[in-house]
Amino acid sequence: MSLDGDPTLAGTTSTRRGWGTRWITKMTLSYKDVSFWMEDAGEALTPRPALACSGDVDVAILGAGYTGLWTAYYLLKANPGLRVAVVEGEIAGYGASGRNGGWCSPRFPVSAGLMTKRYGAPAARAVLMALQAAVEEIRDASEREGIDACFRACGTLTVARGAHQIPALKGSLAAYERLGMGDRYELLSPEQVAGRVRVTDAHGGLYTPDGASLHPGRLVRGLARAVEAAGGAIYERTRATEFHGGTRARLVTEAGELRAAKAIVLAGEAYLSRLPGLRRALLPVYSLISLTEPLTPAQWGEIGWERGENLASTRNTVVYLTKTPDGRILFGSRGAPYAFGSRISEDQERHGETMAMIQNSLRAWFPSLAGIRFTHAWGGPVGMPMDWTPAVRFDAGTRIGFAGGYTGQGVATANLAGQMLAGTIEGRKSGYEELPFANRRSPGWIPEPLRWLVVRYMQGALERIDEAAEAGRRRPADAAIAEFLGRH
Numbered sequence: 001m002s003l004d005g006d007p008t009l010a011g012t013t014s015t016r017r018g019w020g021t022r023w024i025t026k027m028t029l030s031y032k033d034v035s036f037w038m039e040d041a042g043e044a045l046t047p048r049p050a051l052a053c054s055g056d057v058d059v060a061i062l063g064a065g066y067t068g069l070w071t072a073y074y075l076l077k078a079n080p081g082l083r084v085a086v087v088e089g090e091i092a093g094y095g096a097s098g099r100n101g102g103w104c105s106p107r108f109p110v111s112a113g114l115m116t117k118r119y120g121a122p123a124a125r126a127v128l129m130a131l132q133a134a135v136e137e138i139r140d141a142s143e144r145e146g147i148d149a150c151f152r153a154c155g156t157l158t159v160a161r162g163a164h165q166i167p168a169l170k171g172s173l174a175a176y177e178r179l180g181m182g183d184r185y186e187l188l189s190p191e192q193v194a195g196r197v198r199v200t201d202a203h204g205g206l207y208t209p210d211g212a213s214l215h216p217g218r219l220v221r222g223l224a225r226a227v228e229a230a231g232g233a234i235y236e237r238t239r240a241t242e243f244h245g246g247t248r249a250r251l252v253t254e255a256g257e258l259r260a261a262k263a264i265v266l267a268g269e270a271y272l273s274r275l276p277g278l279r280r281a282l283l284p285v286y287s288l289i290s291l292t293e294p295l296t297p298a299q300w301g302e303i304g305w306e307r308g309e310n311l312a313s314t315r316n317t318v319v320y321l322t323k324t325p326d327g328r329i330l331f332g333s334r335g336a337p338y339a340f341g342s343r344i345s346e347d348q349e350r351h352g353e354t355m356a357m358i359q360n361s362l363r364a365w366f367p368s369l370a371g372i373r374f375t376h377a378w379g380g381p382v383g384m385p386m387d388w389t390p391a392v393r394f395d396a397g398t399r400i401g402f403a404g405g406y407t408g409q410g411v412a413t414a415n416l417a418g419q420m421l422a423g424t425i426e427g428r429k430s431g432y433e434e435l436p437f438a439n440r441r442s443p444g445w446i447p448e449p450l451r452w453l454v455v456r457y458m459q460g461a462l463e464r465i466d467e468a469a470e471a472g473r474r475r476p477a478d479a480a481i482a483e484f485l486g487r488h
């Protein structure tokens, strides 16, 4: 039963049933079930009051994730008198911001090599430097605002699991060298990798001290409090149903409308695909996570990983590993297959087959953890644009701002986007106006059923390429086509 004031999800009931055996049967009933991070956020997650009636503001923001909250934060810090209101369909941190892998890294959805090809070396370098500055700003802002985000400058280690992954590591290093950033990256021998973390089949690694890890739930919840302390209003369990730009710009919600004198900001990321007018802007793609119980000192002794670097491999189907502040291993990977019509639903967050695959992958990386217990499993949608490139824009004519399309690399990027949007809305220079993802729009996704066919094909093909490489088999005949279509 969903009761006002309870930390219970809007609209969920405990009597839900009818999901198939392929789905893990535990459905989200409480905001604490959204993810381990939300459960461990250190607060009751009691929803803030919803919007009660229509009103006038300067800036109305849809979505209380990192993008919406950072935008509100920087607007208010620069202009404390501004009337800023954020409307959130559930509670702050309900989306990807409260569910992610905790990597706060200067990674961008478009690789360094491809960015250089597309925009030139100076622009590619500027993006990576701006993201590195955003990582540091997240650390500094957390300290300034008293947010216990568990920020740890742990660095990033990409492991080549199998000889077939070495060329990709060398390719990445060469791309960074071309940008004059090679001194930040070090190619490691198998022995050097083992000195950091003992992973099976490690043929080498690429290490950088850049990149940090943090507690996503504490960051997003703390940020919401910082926005309120700066004078912003946050209305939770308030779903926006429409938006209208122009001189009478307004965000329409189920409870009334917010008329915005200066700007409306659409910061709903993957969930924006539910909003009329934006259904084909971003593809909601799921990423899923399994979390172990805390490891014993003996188990950590077997694995090493004392410095807790963010860990990945060069698989096409991404994997990411994080050592949590309380000594667990978070293993993240792809999500449930794409659902027709860009459907977003809770059952996709706990897709049983995918969770089993993730847990088996963790055991393959660390066989000494064969008997480890998994205590939490969750997932969430990331917003993927057709061209894999995020966009941050504000149109002074329509007064509509947008930032998103981070494709799973949004912790640092959303901070940068918030700084950029706040600057443009207020007519101030943020210094990031020339970045190649400023003031742009990705092409819309192709209509269904073609979208379903293409996306499902790509998901399957990239998985087949990885599996063939790992088994030492010949590459699938369509590998070059799939890699060309999926290159980023």
Ligand SMILES: Cc1cc2nc3c(=O)[nH]c(=O)nc-3n(C[C@H](O)[C@H](O)[C@H](O)COP(=O)(O)OP(=O)(O)OC[C@H]3O[C@@H](n4cnc5c(N)ncnc54)[C@H](O)[C@@H]3O)c2cc1C
Binding pocket: 062, 063, 064, 065, 066, 067, 068, 087, 088, 089, 090, 091, 092, 093, 094, 095, 096, 097, 098, 099, 100, 101, 102, 103, 104, 105, 238, 239, 240, 241, 267, 268, 269, 270, 271, 272, 275, 287, 288, 289, 320, 332, 378, 379, 380, 381, 382, 403, 404, 406, 407, 408, 409, 410, 411, 412, 413, 414
């Ligand atoms: C499982 C997973 C792992 C990830 N791991 C990493 C990682 O390790 N590092 C990294 O950099 N990135 C990672 N990401 C991506 C990163 O978390 C996101 O890019 C980032 O959090 C996006 O922030 P956002 O504020 O734009 O969107 P969100 O956090 O999704 O927030 C959008 C908010 O808008 C609300 N909303 C949507 N529509 C409406 C509406 N109509 N009315 C009112 N409210 C609405 C939603 O409820 C939601 O709270 C991961 C994502 C997932 C799902």
